[in-house]
Amino acid sequence: MGVLWDKVWRDLWENKGRTIQVVLIIAVGTFAIGMIIGTRQFMITGMQFSWRQSAPPTIYLWTDPGVDEKALDVLAATKGVSAVEGLAQQEIEWRLSPSDPWRPAGLSARTDYENQTLTKYQLISGEWPHKKVFGIGQGGDTAFDIHEGDHVYIRVNSRETTITIGSVIYDQIVQPPSFGGNAQFYTTLEEFGNLTGSENYNRIFASTEHFDPDQATAIANTLQDKLEKQDLMVGGASPRGGSIADPNKHFFQDPLDGLFFIMGFMATIALILGLFLVYNTITALINRQINQIGILKAIGARTRTIFLVYLTIVFAYGAMALALSIPLSALAARTLGNYLMSAFNAEGAFELSPLAIQAQVVIALVAPILASLVPLWTGSRITVREAISNYGLRAEATLLDRFMAKIRFLPELLALTISNTFRHKQRVVLTEITLVLSGLIFMTVMTTRDAANYTFGDLLFSILRFDVNFATERAERVDRLQDIALGEPGVKAVEVWALESANVRLAGAPETNDDKRAAVFGVPLPTNLYGPQMVAGRWLQPGDTNVVVLNQKLANDAGVQIGDTVTLKFGVDKESDWQVVGLLFDPIVTVSAHVPRDAMGRAQHEVNRATTIWVQAVDKDSTAVRGLAHHLRDVYTADRVRLQAGSVFGKDTSVEIIEGVMTQFAVILTLLATMAVLIGVVGSLALSGVLSLNVLERRREIGVLRAIGASSAAVGGQFIGEGLILGWLSWLIAWPLSIRADQLMVYVLSSELGSQKVDRCTP
Numbered sequence: 001m002g003v004l005w006d007k008v009w010r011d012l013w014e015n016k017g018r019t020i021q022v023v024l025i026i027a028v029g030t031f032a033i034g035m036i037i038g039t040r041q042f043m044i045t046g047m048q049f050s051w052r053q054s055a056p057p058t059i060y061l062w063t064d065p066g067v068d069e070k071a072l073d074v075l076a077a078t079k080g081v082s083a084v085e086g087l088a089q090q091e092i093e094w095r096l097s098p099s100d101p102w103r104p105a106g107l108s109a110r111t112d113y114e115n116q117t118l119t120k121y122q123l124i125s126g127e128w129p130h131k132k133v134f135g136i137g138q139g140g141d142t143a144f145d146i147h148e149g150d151h152v153y154i155r156v157n158s159r160e161t162t163i164t165i166g167s168v169i170y171d172q173i174v175q176p177p178s179f180g181g182n183a184q185f186y187t188t189l190e191e192f193g194n195l196t197g198s199e200n201y202n203r204i205f206a207s208t209e210h211f212d213p214d215q216a217t218a219i220a221n222t223l224q225d226k227l228e229k230q231d232l233m234v235g236g237a238s239p240r241g242g243s244i245a246d247p248n249k250h251f252f253q254d255p256l257d258g259l260f261f262i263m264g265f266m267a268t269i270a271l272i273l274g275l276f277l278v279y280n281t282i283t284a285l286i287n288r289q290i291n292q293i294g295i296l297k298a299i300g301a302r303t304r305t306i307f308l309v310y311l312t313i314v315f316a317y318g319a320m321a322l323a324l325s326i327p328l329s330a331l332a333a334r335t336l337g338n339y340l341m342s343a344f345n346a347e348g349a350f351e352l353s354p355l356a357i358q359a360q361v362v363i364a365l366v367a368p369i370l371a372s373l374v375p376l377w378t379g380s381r382i383t384v385r386e387a388i389s390n391y392g393l394r395a396e397a398t399l400l401d402r403f404m405a406k407i408r409f410l411p412e413l414l415a416l417t418i419s420n421t422f423r424h425k426q427r428v429v430l431t432e433i434t435l436v437l438s439g440l441i442f443m444t445v446m447t448t449r450d451a452a453n454y455t456f457g458d459l460l461f462s463i464l465r466f467d468v469n470f471a472t473e474r475a476e477r478v479d480r481l482q483d484i485a486l487g488e489p490g491v492k493a494v495e496v497w498a499l500e501s502a503n504v505r506l507a508g509a510p511e512t513n514d515d516k517r518a519a520v521f522g523v524p525l526p527t528n529l530y531g532p533q534m535v536a537g538r539w540l541q542p543g544d545t546n547v548v549v550l551n552q553k554l555a556n557d558a559g560v561q562i563g564d565t566v567t568l569k570f571g572v573d574k575e576s577d578w579q580v581v582g583l584l585f586d587p588i589v590t591v592s593a594h595v596p597r598d599a600m601g602r603a604q605h606e607v608n609r610a611t612t613i614w615v616q617a618v619d620k621d622s623t624a625v626r627g628l629a630h631h632l633r634d635v636y637t638a639d640r641v642r643l644q645a646g647s648v649f650g651k652d653t654s655v656e657i658i659e660g661v662m663t664q665f666a667v668i669l670t671l672l673a674t675m676a677v678l679i680g681v682v683g684s685l686a687l688s689g690v691l692s693l694n695v696l697e698r699r700r701e702i703g704v705l706r707a708i709g710a711s712s713a714a715v716g717g718q719f720i721g722e723g724l725i726l727g728w729l730s731w732l733i734a735w736p737l738s739i740r741a742d743q744l745m746v747y748v749l750s751s752e753l754g755s756q757k758v759d760r761c762t763p
Contacts, residue, residue, distance in 0.1 A: 007292075008312050011285075018696075019317070021689045022281050025682065026321035029271030030364045031329045032678050036267050037356040038333030040260045043340055046349070047250045050122075054172050056247040057085075057118045057205035059220045060238040063227055066200030069111075075206065075226060080219045082209050085110070085118040086201025088192050091645035093155040094183060096146070101630035102155060103144075104645045104652075105183040106174065109192035118205040119173060121186070126167030129187045133166035137184030141168050143177035154185070156195040157473075158642055163187075173239050173251070178343050179667070180660035182650070203237060207247065216244040231572050235501070235517055252344060259668060262745075266441055266675040270682045271363060273434040275371040277686045280427050282314060282372040284693040286379030290386075297384045307380035314372045315365065322364035326357060336674070343667045413714055417721035420694070428726070431690045435730030436737070438683030443738040445669075445676035448745045452665045459533070460661075463586060464654045466529040466614040468629045471499065473642040475609040478524075484639050485615055490628050493616040495529045498522025498600050499648060500570055500611070504550075504558055504593065507565040507577045516558045518550075519589055520568060522597035522610060529614045532594070537562045537582030540596055546603075549582040549594040568593070568603075576603040588649060588657065612648050622655045629653050687726060691719050 012019050066088065076084040088109040093102040113121065113128040121135075126148050129135050136146050146152060150165045163185070175181030193199035206223060208216055220236075220243040227234045236243030239251035286293075296306055334350045422428055472481070478496045485494040499522065503515040523530070525542045532539045535552045548568070550560060560566055562580050569575045578595060586592050601607040613636075617628050629652040636643055651657045695702075705715055 008309060008316070011313055012316055017692060018281065018285075018689075019320075021685060021692065022278060022317045023320045023324065025274040025277045025685045025689065026318055026364055026368055027325045027328075028678055028682055028685070029267065029274040029367075030321055030325040030360045031332070032267035032270050032675065033264070033363060034325055034329030034356045034360040035332040035336065036260060036263050037359055038329060038353040039336045039340070040256075041353045041355060042333060042337035042350050043256060044250075044253060045351075046337075046341065047253070047344070050170075051172060051250040052248075053122070054120045055116075055118050055207075056172075056245070057083075057207045058211055058216050058247050059204075059206040059208075059223065059244055060236060061204040061206075061220070061223060061227070061243055062235055062237040063202050063204060064233040066198060066202035067204070067227070067230075067232070068200050071227070071230070072201065072204070075204065075223050078206075078219065078222055078226070080208055080215060081206050081223075083117050083207045085116070085205050087119070087203040087205065088189060088196075088199065088201050089203055090156070090192075090196050092185070092195075093645045094185070095153050096150070098153065101626075102633060102645075103183070104650070105154070105185055107154075107156070107185050107187065107192065107195070108171070109187050109189045111189050113188075118207055119171075122170040124168040124170050126165075128167065129191075130166075131188070131191060132161075132163050134163045135167040135169040135186035136165050137174060137176075137186070138168055138170045139176040139178055139181075140183040144183050146183065152185075154195075155645070157197070158637060159195070161195065176344060178663075180663045211246055211248065213244065213246075220244050228572065233501075233571055259671065263671060263675050266672075266679060269437055269441060270675075270679050271367065273437055273679075273682045273686060275367055276430040276434050277689045278314070278317070278368045278371045279375065280430055280693065281689060282310070283375040283427070284697060285313075286310070286375050288697060290379070290382060293379060293382050294384050294386075297382070303380050307376055310376050310380065311369065311372075314368050314376070318364040318366075318368045321368075322360060325360055325364065329356065329360065336671075339670075340667065413710075413718065414721070417718045418725065420698075420718065421722040421725045427690060427693070431686060431726060432730055432733070434686040435683050435726060436734045438679045438686070439730050439734035440738050440741055441679045442676045442683075443734060444741045444745050445672045447738065448672065449669045452662070452669060460587065460658055461654065462531045463533060464529075464588070464649075464657065465531055465616065466495070466654060467617040467620065467625045468613075468615040468632060468653055469648045470613045470615075470633070470636065470652065471644040471648050472611050472613070473644055475606050475611050476641060478608050478610050481610070481613050481641065484636060484641065485613060485632060488628075488632060488635060490618050490624070491615055491632075492618045493528060495524050495527060495614045496610045497524065497612045497614060498597050498604070498606075498610040500600075500604065502568040502570045502593070504554070504560075504566050504568055506558075506560065507567045509567075511569070515569070516554060516591070518554055518568070518591050518593040520570070520593045520595060520600065522600035523594050524597045529616055532582075533585040535583045535585050537580070539582055539584075540594060544581075544596045545599050546576065546578045547581045547595070547599075548578040549584055550580055551586050551590055551592040552583045553590040554593065555580070555583050568595075570604060574604065588661065622653075625653050625655055683730075687723055690726070691723050694722065695719060 067086070069086075072084050072086050075081065090107050092105050092107045094105045095102050109129075110116065110121075113123075124138055126135070127133070134152070141147055146165055148165055148167065152163050152165060154161055154163055167186075169186050171184060171186075174184050177183065187195075189199050204223070204227075206219070208219060224234045224243070238245040240254075245251060293306055330352055333353070333356065337350060475498075481496045482494045485491050498520075500520050502518050502520045503511075504518045505511065505515045523540055525540055525544065532549065534549075537549070540547065540549060548566065550558075550566075555561065558566070560580055562583065564580050565577050566580060567575055567577050584592075584594075597610060598607065601609065615628070615632065617625050619625070619628075633643060633652070649657045651660060702715055
């Protein structure tokens with residue numbers, strides 16, 4: 001076996017270019033799958049551990065107005081409830097310096113930070129809030145440059161005060177600043193009452209001994225009924241939507257699983273494409289060494305021996321790829337995992353994933369062998385006679401050769417290039433499959449990015465035609481709100497809209513706790529500051545009364561279609577019927593319902609009064625728009641119009657709204673772009689490998705061409721031309737296929753991730 005082992009070594013060492021290409025192509029697929037498995041385990045394990053440590057509840061409710069400790073005690077006595085805890089929350093404003101503009105933030109308070117029961121906060125550093133010493137949410141310290149010991153100015157209900165930051169607190173159920181969220185501050189319930197005028201809880205969490213969806217829903221309905229009997233508005237406040245959630249699963253696990261599934265699918269495609277190159281390479285290797293196989297057979301080597309020799313070469317390729325991919329995938333998993341942890345404001349300690357290593361071992365050592373079995377078995381069974389008959393320079397004209405010979409106007413070298421490109425039909429087919437799929441996935445990811453940029457850029461600006469928006473704390477006279485803004489320079493147009501939360505159901509259907517929650521916009525007609533993207537039916541018209549245009553997602557969820565009559569329930573007891581005349585697309589407010597403002601005012605008994613202000617600026621520059629927003633806030637406050645700290649869409653300006661959404665999608669697109677680059681590498685290696693094989697197999701032909709006077713440029717141009725032909729052909733095939741793939745990718749991502757909701761809809 002010494003001679004045979006020497007042959008294995010020489011094949012690997014003397015053909016370094018081929019060895020490096022095959023090792024890299026196997027390593028890319030192995031690396032991608034190892035990175036994804038390692039990142040997922042890092043993410044899910046870390047997030048799940050932190051999630052369980054926080055004692056997540058089963059039931060999440062919001063109430064308006066809030067409730068006291070006695071009400072919580074009544075809820076705790078409900079059968080099936082094992083624990084109840086309340087939380088007080090309100091939107092406020094903050095700034096670091098008196099010269100800075102006010103910015104929106106959230107303020108939370110609980111009874112006892114030392115003895116938390118549900119949704120426990122984690123103290124990262126410092127001490128728990130007390131008196132004027134507040135905590136800052138993790139992520140807010142770095143995103144907004146707020147640190148322990150800093151003095152922060154806050155404004156609550158138009159009242160300013162100064163606080164000291166004494167701790168950094170980890171809260172899992174708020175949107176982190178790195179994902180478009182605002183700053184979050186934490187204080188005692190007593191101080192919360194001093195600032196807001198109420199120590200009542202407007203968030204209620206309840207747990208059950210065991211999680212059963214039907215039982216949890218029934219208990220949530222019971223709790224909601226008890227609260228509504230006290231004339232309170234109540235709704236679900238789960239991070240996943242609705243009133244219940246599985247406490248054993250992090251609320252972001254399903255979207256992450258969907259995203260990792262997409263990435264895993266792409267990594268698997270990369271691996272399969274790489275195995276095509278392995279197949280091509282081994283087939284070419286066997287074909288080039290047929291004479292060697294014949295000699296080995298002639299001196300007594302058996303089929304099994306030859307098979308094992310070439311199998312060892314393939315195994316060596318896989319072993320080298322494995323040695324390369326394991327450390328690199330672990331490093332990439334750690335880097336990518338830390339990036340995602342930071343984006344989702346989560347924490348976790350990275351550990352080498354045994355599952356990722358096991359998967360890479362199987363992929364690197366087994367998959368290439370399986371891909372090579374057919375050419376290895378076929379080659380090892382060649383007889384001495386077949387090997388001898390195959391030796392030498394052969395030329396057999398194909399149909400394409402004869403066709404190219406008839407085209408007189410083509411230069412001979414170009415005709416030869418085209419003929420040589422398709423000489424090995426099987427190799428061309430496998431190469432084209434690799435290039436087409438690589439190009440398809442790359443174009444799909446890039447188009448998805450462009451679709452997101454368009455949807456949350458150009459399209460969104462065409463929908464949200466205002467530049468600044470505010471929400472008032474109570475309904476104000478329409479004329480007054482308009483006149484205040486129109487009196488300021490830089491304001492081009494103003495519209496005052498009504499906005500309220502309501503439950504929606506088919507008219508005549510009994511009311512249930514499963515009724516969908518809607519953000520009902522009272523639209524001044526005609527409107528110039530909102531561009532409806534109609535999907536079906538029509539938009540609102542002047543003179544309309546009780547008609548409604550629903551977001552298509554809300555309509556689908558509620559089982560409603562055009563022509564139906566729906567009942568909107570505002571507050572505890574205000575109900576009215578509305579006919580659905582249209583469906584629209586709105587990626588920001590997916591639970592929107594649009595009705596005429598005057599008709600809504602009559603239903604609410606608040607005619608000519610509204611709660612939101614939409615302003616169009618003269619200067620569209622983002623800096624100028626932000627400056628106008630800060631100025632108008634001060635103007636309304638000076639005129640005794642109390643504005644909410646948070647605006648209708650969570651941000652004061654349309655620029656900030658779109659930036660926040662794009663921040664969320666940036667994480668997703670970064671992950672997909674990473675996979676697209678890996679797929680592109682696979683395609684590049686595949687094309688490079690095929691051209692290398694062509695060069696090696698046609699060395700005699702190259703010698704003949706040089707002998708008859710062909711220059712180096714002419715010879716090299718043939719192979720460059722072959723690469724261009726294969727690349728252009730793959731693009732021609734992949735481009736039309738990518739159109740449908742783009743639509744599928746956008747649909748899947750939209751389904752998995754959803755869209756931002758209006759903050760005001762859940763008081």
